[in-house]
Amino acid sequence: MRNDTQGLLLNISAVEKDTGLSKDVLRMWERRYGFPRPGRDDNGERQYSATDVGKLRAMKRLMDVGLRPGKIIGLTLTELNAIADARTPARPSPLALDIEHDVLAMLRSHDLPGLQHTLANQVMRQGLQRFVLDTITPLNRAVGDAWMRGDLQVFEEHLYTEQLQVALRAAINASPRQSGTPRMLLTTLPAELHGLGLLMVEAMLVPEGVHCISLGPQTPLEDIRRAAIAHQVHIVALSFSAAFPVRQAVDGLATLRRELPAQMTLWAGGELTRRVRKTMPGIMLIPDLAWTVNALHSWRTHHVPQPV
Amino acid sequence: MRNDTQGLLLNISAVEKDTGLSKDVLRMWERRYGFPRPGRDDNGERQYSATDVGKLRAMKRLMDVGLRPGKIIGLTLTELNAIADARTPARPSPLALDIEHDVLAMLRSHDLPGLQHTLANQVMRQGLQRFVLDTITPLNRAVGDAWMRGDLQVFEEHLYTEQLQVALRAAINASPRQSGTPRMLLTTLPAELHGLGLLMVEAMLVPEGVHCISLGPQTPLEDIRRAAIAHQVHIVALSFSAAFPVRQAVDGLATLRRELPAQMTLWAGGELTRRVRKTMPGIMLIPDLAWTVNALHSWRTHHVPQPV
DNA sequence: TTCTATTGTTGTCCTGGACATAAAATCCCA
DNA sequence: TGGGATTTTATGTCCAGGACAACAATAGAA
Numbered sequence: 001m002r003n004d005t006q007g008l009l010l011n012i013s014a015v016e017k018d019t020g021l022s023k024d025v026l027r028m029w030e031r032r033y034g035f036p037r038p039g040r041d042d043n044g045e046r047q048y049s050a051t052d053v054g055k056l057r058a059m060k061r062l063m064d065v066g067l068r069p070g071k072i073i074g075l076t077l078t079e080l081n082a083i084a085d086a087r088t089p090a091r092p093s094p095l096a097l098d099i100e101h102d103v104l105a106m107l108r109s110h111d112l113p114g115l116q117h118t119l120a121n122q123v124m125r126q127g128l129q130r131f132v133l134d135t136i137t138p139l140n141r142a143v144g145d146a147w148m149r150g151d152l153q154v155f156e157e158h159l160y161t162e163q164l165q166v167a168l169r170a171a172i173n174a175s176p177r178q179s180g181t182p183r184m185l186l187t188t189l190p191a192e193l194h195g196l197g198l199l200m201v202e203a204m205l206v207p208e209g210v211h212c213i214s215l216g217p218q219t220p221l222e223d224i225r226r227a228a229i230a231h232q233v234h235i236v237a238l239s240f241s242a243a244f245p246v247r248q249a250v251d252g253l254a255t256l257r258r259e260l261p262a263q264m265t266l267w268a269g270g271e272l273t274r275r276v277r278k279t280m281p282g283i284m285l286i287p288d289l290a291w292t293v294n295a296l297h298s299w300r301t302h303h304v305p306q307p308v
Numbered sequence: 309m310r311n312d313t314q315g316l317l318l319n320i321s322a323v324e325k326d327t328g329l330s331k332d333v334l335r336m337w338e339r340r341y342g343f344p345r346p347g348r349d350d351n352g353e354r355q356y357s358a359t360d361v362g363k364l365r366a367m368k369r370l371m372d373v374g375l376r377p378g379k380i381i382g383l384t385l386t387e388l389n390a391i392a393d394a395r396t397p398a399r400p401s402p403l404a405l406d407i408e409h410d411v412l413a414m415l416r417s418h419d420l421p422g423l424q425h426t427l428a429n430q431v432m433r434q435g436l437q438r439f440v441l442d443t444i445t446p447l448n449r450a451v452g453d454a455w456m457r458g459d460l461q462v463f464e465e466h467l468y469t470e471q472l473q474v475a476l477r478a479a480i481n482a483s484p485r486q487s488g489t490p491r492m493l494l495t496t497l498p499a500e501l502h503g504l505g506l507l508m509v510e511a512m513l514v515p516e517g518v519h520c521i522s523l524g525p526q527t528p529l530e531d532i533r534r535a536a537i538a539h540q541v542h543i544v545a546l547s548f549s550a551a552f553p554v555r556q557a558v559d560g561l562a563t564l565r566r567e568l569p570a571q572m573t574l575w576a577g578g579e580l581t582r583r584v585r586k587t588m589p590g591i592m593l594i595p596d597l598a599w600t601v602n603a604l605h606s607w608r609t610h611h612v613p614q615p616v
Numbered sequence: 617t618t619c620t621a622t623t624g625t626t627g628t629c630c631t632g633g634a635c636a637t638a639a640a641a642t643c644c645c646a
Numbered sequence: 647t648g649g650g651a652t653t654t655t656a657t658g659t660c661c662a663g664g665a666c667a668a669c670a671a672t673a674g675a676a
Contacts, residue, residue: 112474166420
């Protein structure tokens with residue numbers, strides 16, 4: 001623990017900052033589920049134990065990947081950790097572990113130049129695609145876990161994301177000019193803030209010679225349609241984080257599919273797509289980054305290059 | 309405006325994120341002062357206009373430098389801005405304006421490497437002390453103003469602070485090894501989070517040959533005493549941001565003065581010290597960074613170097 | 617003048633209710 | 647039996663208004 005929360009009791013404001021769960025949610029859970037049930041000080045105000053806060057962090061982390069509070073609030077911290085572990089079967093390589101350790105240390109000491117240097121080096125060493133699959137993916141998990149253990153503050157996690165985006169963008173721009181086929185439009189729907197996934201997809205595809213046109217996150221549906229037509233893209237790819245409401249995603253995709261020219265392929269990727277049951281005609285779900293390359297190969301074999 | 313809040317109405321959550329004023333405070337002000345008085349949607353929930361949010365941001369900014377809400381809530385946005393302007397009489401130089409412009413642009417585009425580069429260059433060009441006085445001070449204000457206008461998000465402001473600390477730390481470490489006199493202990497009291505002021509003081513003094521020992525922010529009183537004695541420092545310097553409660557600062561300083569050996573000098577600096585009326589025996593108030601150097605010279609003339 | 621007690625300000629927390637919206641379960645139709 | 651629409655359940659956010667602690671300002675005492 002870096003936070004000096006050892007035997008200490010936290011008030012509701014501190015718990016809100018620490019866990020990211022709003023005061024309203026904390027009180028609501030107490031009312032509805034009976035957990036957490038903090039003690040009260042002389043003044044009748046809630047005093048949360050470090051133990052409870054630890055469990056709250058673990059719950060938050062699982063909820064961020066789609067689990068619902070009612071399902072997990074009865075479990076012990078050990079059980080929660082077991083669920084989290086079960087969701088990430090692959091053990092990272094020893095090399096990745098080294099990097100993880102270094103990166104976490106640099107985040108804790110706010111050594112941003114060191115962090116940039118490490119990330120840039122690692123891209124060089126592994127190449128962009130392997131970097132995304134073998135380094136970033138476990139690293140993201142490690143950073144999330146560190147937060148859960150109280151080893152990183154919210155802001156430090158934010159710093160990490162930011163630096164990672166910088167590194168990826170630099171590496172993507174360093175790639176030889178992308179003017180190949182297919183042309184692909186990359187973005188997210190409005191309300192989806194998570195731009196990192198977008199960059200990761202781009203990093204996977206640019207080395208394959210794909211001509212990526214990224215609009216950044218939060219593009220209104222109508223603008224996506226217009227941009228797709230203006231750029232004459234072959235594929236429109238949308239990214240969805242786990243937190244995005246399934247219903248909104250499905251509706252948005254269906255609308256977009258209806259409004260896009262039929263010959264344009266529509267891809268949907270990101271954590272959220274693992275939770276989608278329905279098969280949606282004309283929409284390709286890509287729940288795993290590693291599959292993007294397969295999906296691309298498949299697209300290429302089915303689309304004979306057109307003479308310009 | 310970068311935020312797409314033009315004709316839009318914001319709900320209370322969005323205003324909280326945007327202004328940094330908690331929902332409770334927003335409701336309380338409405339109850340007590342009658343401002344803001346947002347409209348209601350079909351569901352009876354508050355809907356704030358962009359105009360009101362602008363005034364709220366301006367108020368928040370003034371409160372962060374010590375004004376009280378009751379005094380300013382009746383003023384118009386123009387009057388609030390006039391007060392803010394009046395507090396910073398010096399106009400920055402044309403050079404500083406250029407840098408401001410560049411830095412803001414880079415913050416908006418999240419160009420961290422560019423930002424680091426610019427800051428590092430500027431340190432080289434001006435030297436550490438002038439950098440602190442002529443660049444950082446107006447830059448801090450420019451960043452704060454940009455936030456107030458809605459041109460920067462909270463997170464981008466945070467990013468700025470972080471990068472600035474990185475740049476300062478690098479420049480300080482690059483200075484020739486500090487082993488001179490006086491030896492000075494630098495820190496802040498617990499509950500004071502603001503570490504930037506500390507670094508700025510250090511940056512002012514290291515080029516003067518002061519041997520700075522920084523404990524970072526938030527050191528418990530007893531630890532300050534112990535560290536001061538262990539390192540046999542000549543001066544203990546504490547930094548206080550404007551937001552720090554005056555009473556706590558005064559009490560903390562008095563206690564520390566009592567517990568420190570009499571021959572040790574105690575300095576208190578930072579925005580807060582401008583609001584302190586009381587003269588405190590044995591404690592030197594330094595409300596302006598530029599005065600640190602004077603204070604140092606004065607200390608040196610009054611303390612004949614001791615043979616070791 | 618400086619210290620201390622009092623008074624006014626201001627923010628945070630509390631309870632408990634209402635309700636919108638997402639997810640899950642159910643139903644219905646081909 | 648699968649897909650789509652509809653109902654039910656789960657969950658989060660908002661609201662009102664009260665209480666009170668912490669802080670600042672002011673008045674009074676030494």
